[in-house]
Amino acid sequence: MNEFNGFLGSFDVKYTADSIESCPYVEEFENIFVCGCYQLDEETRRRIGGIHLFELNIEKENENNSIDENNENESSGENNESSCFDRIQFIETQSGILDTSWCDKDLVTAESTGKVSLYEIENGSSDGNDNNKPQLRLKGKCSIEENSKLGISLAVDWNCYSHEENVNRNVVSSYTNGEIAIFDVNRFSLNEIEDEDDIILKWKGHHYEPWACCYNKLNHNLIFSGGDDLKLKCWDIRLDCQFPTFVNAQYDMGVTCIQCSPFDENIFAVGSYDQSLQLYDIRNPKKSLSSIDLGGGIWRIKWHPTNKKQILTACMRGNYNLVSIGDCSVEQQQQNNNNGDNDDIDYSNLYNLGFYDSVHNSKESLAYGVDWIRNKENTFDHIASCSFYNHICSVWNITE
Numbered sequence: 001m002n003e004f005n006g007f008l009g010s011f012d013v014k015y016t017a018d019s020i021e022s023c024p025y026v027e028e029f030e031n032i033f034v035c036g037c038y039q040l041d042e043e044t045r046r047r048i049g050g051i052h053l054f055e056l057n058i059e060k061e062n063e064n065n066s067i068d069e070n071n072e073n074e075s076s077g078e079n080n081e082s083s084c085f086d087r088i089q090f091i092e093t094q095s096g097i098l099d100t101s102w103c104d105k106d107l108v109t110a111e112s113t114g115k116v117s118l119y120e121i122e123n124g125s126s127d128g129n130d131n132n133k134p135q136l137r138l139k140g141k142c143s144i145e146e147n148s149k150l151g152i153s154l155a156v157d158w159n160c161y162s163h164e165e166n167v168n169r170n171v172v173s174s175y176t177n178g179e180i181a182i183f184d185v186n187r188f189s190l191n192e193i194e195d196e197d198d199i200i201l202k203w204k205g206h207h208y209e210p211w212a213c214c215y216n217k218l219n220h221n222l223i224f225s226g227g228d229d230l231k232l233k234c235w236d237i238r239l240d241c242q243f244p245t246f247v248n249a250q251y252d253m254g255v256t257c258i259q260c261s262p263f264d265e266n267i268f269a270v271g272s273y274d275q276s277l278q279l280y281d282i283r284n285p286k287k288s289l290s291s292i293d294l295g296g297g298i299w300r301i302k303w304h305p306t307n308k309k310q311i312l313t314a315c316m317r318g319n320y321n322l323v324s325i326g327d328c329s330v331e332q333q334q335q336n337n338n339n340g341d342n343d344d345i346d347y348s349n350l351y352n353l354g355f356y357d358s359v360h361n362s363k364e365s366l367a368y369g370v371d372w373i374r375n376k377e378n379t380f381d382h383i384a385s386c387s388f389y390n391h392i393c394s395v396w397n398i399t400e
Contacts, residue, residue, distance in 0.1 A: 002354030009083020038096025047096035140188030151176030226255025271298025
């Protein structure tokens with residue numbers, strides 16, 4: 001298996017890092033991404049955290065395209081000054097950030113207090129300083145009482161990629177007590193009102209922690225979830241989620257992440273602690289179309305935004321892996337990334353094209369977050385990642 005080059009730089013986010021999300025659907029912010037993190041305060045025993053807002057700068061990459069991968073900064077985890085990305089904002093939060101999700105200019109966060117918060121990205125300064133870079137502004141929070149019986153908000157996802165006509169935007173979140181909740185973000189408020197009128201539905205989904213929940217964004221009625229009860233489930237909002245439309249109980253270890261294909265409403269990908277990435281067709285959800293062992297528990301799955309045949313994964317001790325659907329070479333995959341010429345798909349075969357591990361190769365490494373980033377040239381030639389224990393955020397150029 002290939003180890004890819006193309007490492008461009010790293011940034012120490014100080015707290016344990018668990019989520020990377022890019023903002024690819026708004027042209028003016030296409031090179032923006034966030035890193036969510038948290039840390040346990042040993043004195044108060046509370047989780048604190050923050051949101052780092054980064055900007056990809058390919059002009060800086062071109063100026064510094066000769067990077068010594070053995071320099072002292074990289075090995076020590078210090079910020080790499082030759083990096084092609086800049087942190088343009090840091091928002092410290094009084095709760096840990098466990099997951100993040102974009103819809104157009106709006107970002108939602110899953111937090112350790114059980115709250116789901118809503119931010120909006122804006123041009124220029126939102127706090128009166130001289131920073132002309134994009135900034136995040138808090139718009140509101142859900143009404144759930146902090147530290148309620150629901151527990152920690154583990155995952156969060158929008159029901160659509162962007163503002164769509166005739167679609168009421170809402171988000172789904174899963175909680176450590178096994179419950180799943182759907183929120184109307186239009187009812188989020190900055191006021192501490194705890195009447196829960198922003199909750200559309202709430203139900204018991206799993207007996208143990210549901211690490212994953214996501215919408216089928218091509219069919220807004222369906223929600224997928226999975227957790228430590230070794231079950232993968234699907235729910236239909238039209239049935240008020242009173243019972244799952246299917247239960248796949250064939251896993252030997254916990255289900256950790258799920259993502260639906262942005263190209264085909266019937267296809268979805270599932271990751272597990274058992275190190276397997278599996279593809280399913282919702283019309284036969286108890287038998288996977290294909291499976292591949294990626295050498296580590298899979299914590300994030302990110303389908304390529306334009307290439308139907310490529311999936312990026314964060315695999316804990318197994319690095320960040322680039323997976324091909326169908327037998328394609330790396331060179332062919334890179335062509336598909338930018339020209340969208342990938343109509344014929346054989347879902348029965350998955351291939352590991354290689355892995356990224358320039359800065360995370362240490363005992364403190366745990367690959368937790370990863371995502372594609374669109375640059376100003378309108379191509380997805382870069383990826384961003386974050387590692388948990390050594391709290392490092394990194395960027396690669398995948399064409400190198």
